[in-house]
Amino acid sequence: MTHHSSNNNNNQSNKNQNNNSQVLSETHEVFNQLHPLENQNIYTQDTALQEAVARNGGSWANEELSQFGKLTGSSDVIEWGFLANKHKPSFKTHDRFGRRVDQVDFHPSYHHLMQQSIEHGLHSSPWTHPQSGAHVARAAKTYMQSQVEAGHGCPITMTFACTPTFLKQPNVAKEWLPKIHSTHYDPSNKPYFEKSGLTIGMGMTEKQGGSDVRANTTRATPVAQPGPGELYQLVGHKWFLSAPMCDGFLVLAQAEGGLSCFLVPRWQPDGTRNPLHVQQLKDKMGNVSNASSEVEFRGAVAWLIGDEGRGVANILEMVALTRFDCMIGSSAGMRQAVSQIIHHAQHRSVFGNTLIDQPLMQNVLADLALESEAAMSLSFRMARALDNMATDEHEALLLRIGTAVGKYWICKRTPAHAYEAMECIGGAAVMEDCIMPRLYREAPINAIWEGSGNVQCLDVLRAIQKSPKTLDALLHELNSAHGKNSDFDLAFNQANNMLKDLSSFESQGRIIVEKLATLLQASVLINAGNEMVSDLFCAARLNPDAGNLFGTIPTQNINKFNLKDYISRASL
Template sequence: MSTTYPMAERLQAATHQVENQPDYLQDYNSFSSDSALQEAVKREGASDALTELSEFGQLAGAASSIELGFQANAHAHKPNLITHDRYGHRVDLIDFHPAYHQLMRTAIEHGLHASPWRDPKAGAHVARAAKYYLHTQVEAAHGCPITMTFAAIPALRHQPDLYQQWADKIMAPHYDPRNVPHDQKQGLTIGMAMTEKQGGSDVRRNSTRAYPIGKAGAGQAYELVGHKWFVSAPMCDAFLVLAQTDKGLSCFLLPRWRPDGSKNPLQIQQLKNKMGNVANASSETELRGAFAWMVGEEGRGVRTIIEMVATTRYDCMIGSSSGMRQATVQAIHHASQREAFGARLSEQPLMQNVLADLALESEAAMTLTMRMARAMDSQENEHEQLLTRIATPVGKYWICKRTPNHAYEAMEVIGGSGVMETHIMARLFRESPVNAIWEGSGNVQCLDILRAIEKQPEVLDAFINEVEKGKGADRRFDRFVTQLHSAFADPTDTQFRARNLADRMALALQGALLLQHAPAYVADAFCAGRLDGHSGLNYGNLPTGLDCAAIIKRAGTERFPGS
């Protein structure tokens, strides 16, 4: 017996079968599937952490972890400012989605905020950098308070009494988001408040004033009056702040609560409505007699806080490298499962050119970043100290500036789906400019490179010595290094040429590292695509004769589904 249905009912039936759509990239081990990162961890001195990193990679690649990133960045879940309680008392609270707190808890319990300081040992910075690289592929915005907490320790060492009081809780693997005085917590987070409306990066124009409560000088108590135009992560337990005294710009540690248990008047005016970095709150604040202790020598605030700034810039390198890695694997994953025009995308020559180019950029960024992690582990060595001083601004400038176009190209590989907020690529793209602008924009980094060379010429010698370790392996690289020597030999218009110099320094250092450590097909492609007249072109301009298929296979995750 046949059954007939009214037209309306038949139209509600399935109209088609979904096919030729890639599955979600999830439930994979983001460490075990990353050959280049595993090699870097071993090479740079953290082999003891391989098991721990594999376990962390399994956590970072889990569908549940990836979902936390989406939840924390959803428009409906943006951080919300609560200035007063129901009785009109000033509270300055930030309400976050629970996913944000879970991401913070994971980061802190796994030591991303302090493990090299809490347990200093060989390879500690390398292991921590690898974890940070894996975790910020899931969600980048919460990396801001993690980084500032990590970077506060070197600055606080300038004031031993404050370090003694605060360091243990800053380094503790405990996350406590409650808005209560620091002496009621087991773990603390630290923020930073430097810039003001009239100065931005030119912090010497700061107008915020610090008045001694009693005795003046290092370690003493002050009250601060003024404003801060950009305070990121204003829910932190304390902040390193710059303010003027009679002797000039000085550094202070400003807690959220005064020692007597009353609320410190660091008052949040509004949260920034940011394009990216949505899960993390950033704010404008006013200081209305806020209590703080001076850190370091009076009038030498920039010198005191510069170590914190340098460390945050290093973390910007890790974060942007992480974004490149996630964009690369998303593009390769999509192209490996999608067919168009009669063939799989990843097997089509032009797409292979683009994918291999994206993979090269990602591996070069990670390789330079992990080399700097080893330098951080070896600060007792003079060469490593000097290299850190100059290669950090070089890497921060280059890697962070390359990230936005890299994210766009990966988004274009995925196509229309990549533009949708339901895909991680939309978030990666919105996040991609952040690290290039924060902690000193491109021009600031380039000028810092010149300043370092002028003040301490041996930093350039250390840089050249590091680069020349790659000489003799590729004629294109050797020629590029010779040209770089000539560029530095010319003393004219160096500030005007600063970006060009920084570009070439970054490429030279990346090339040297890849020639020494990467497979020959990777180093060959880098030299051909970056050092032989192609570096200024769009992605997908690699010359012929390269093993693009091998580069793509090395960068992909398909060998480790569900591992």
């Protein structure tokens, strides 16, 4: 019996030790953490976006946009964005038999994103289905898709933007545009005439010139006779050719008549490979899912688009639309950041309260949300101008100057916005398994591409000098909001005085364009009719008492409105 009792005691002792070990191994319970922001409808849950679509003429597309919002907010599509950036494109010059192939390979997730964009018409819908609000509806889809992943948007944007330039050369447009506008995505590397869907890239930049494209040295020689629509051979290089897997590229080269625009196909009309040789892919800090390259033209054949010597004017019609998409893309990056930080603040507690209930955090969150809404609202105002430019001179003139102003300011504000948003989340925001580092690396891209800050400011000056009516159109647009907000009126009067003498524009261009940009954003918000939004924005951007950093909305406006109400408006 004693021996039996001893065994029982030993068993109990072992059991207690096992229980203690289990308790000790459970170091903590996971709490005060949130779940990923996914499986949301990023259209129906975005009040500001729905309002912008409605006031700019795109309400007819609400059902379609709602379906797309559900799709782009799904966990599967969000995962594609992560995978496309984790697995960068790879490149090989030759196959194993020694044949030149210039092949760029992508992770399947990249192709999924491309297919989704093309099947939903992000590359062509305003051209294939022109109607009132067509550009607005397409901008809304682009805005939502870009929140998921920005890199694949580069070839989508260039394919969208190429149509006006192609239309300058009817024989080329007749053969190429039907396949460019197709909603079939075909990533295969084969001749354009064997494919049912085509994508278009662009190459303007050379080593020695950068933004000064007139310094380009690539030479173009007629194969037979010169002239629009004829074949030429190109010899030279491009330091930056975007999306080298595309089927054709609009490039600039020096012909006898001056700098001219050409369409360089990836394959020659006879079915042989065009000697457009990719030297390497660019190793970029951001936009890594998208392939960018250096190339050499070693007698590559190309069609002249338009007249010789008109290259800059002809390709700039494409560039104007890519700059518009830069506005949309940067606005989308801000929106994704705002969605993430508000979601975080709603579920994370510090010092006894949720972050969203902390007064200083409310100021920061509201200010970042204001920046996001103002950027998106101005972008959609330009989308409306795109829709109406053919029949309304004011809209055409406003689009000309407003795109340059908006591209400069929205893209310039995005990097600071991305950083401040990361700080709202804290240390977790620098971890590569969340989207914030990608937003931060992506943020400077649009500010640099398609014309950097100084180029955009000088473009504003060029527009005013070439056609003073553009400035009149901008002032008319701003004047529509005059008398509705005292901060706006004061800033508008100051800008008016500044614009009376443009002799110092080249050195003071950034100051002038910044003032015009914030006024233009404010006018859009004021005319939208939501006093809480417009008053808070004017206080944060135009009131002399506001600080230079985010989170400095003056006290009097905080007391006038409940910041948490505005933050709730901006949440998903």
